[in-house]
Amino acid sequence: MADRGDEFTLWDLRVEVVAGDREMVCNHKEGDYFELSGENLSMPPGQTFPIYPLAALLPLLPAKQRDTDPNDWMTTDTVIACPDPNCGGRFRIVRTGRSTFRHGEVTRVALGKPGESS
Secondary structure (H helix, E strand, C coil): CCCCCCEEEEEEEEEEEECCCCCCCCCCCCCCEEEEECCEEECCCCCCCCHHHHHHHHHHHHHHHCCCCCCCHHHHCCEEECCCCCCCCEEEEEEEEEEEEEHHHHCCCCCCCCCCCC
């Protein structure tokens, strides 16, 4: 295997609002979205996104950015329900591409041998 130095790749994600089986009551509408590349979240100019569904989605996003086993639910389940039990909104998480990062550019912790801890 070729030496990759300190490079690693993560999936870029797009999280899009999709309609569920009930009316949406939160401040999101079908087609709204945000994108995630590395640690950077971006939205189209002028678009907002409510904090409550964002808070529910945030813990899932780092796992969705990484390669997962094909049989893992994190790989297969792409639609997440709004955390408001009265809202019919859903959020589809789609892997859109890959970005390459360097360990030394995202942390100050030295890269050691596998299994070593600092």
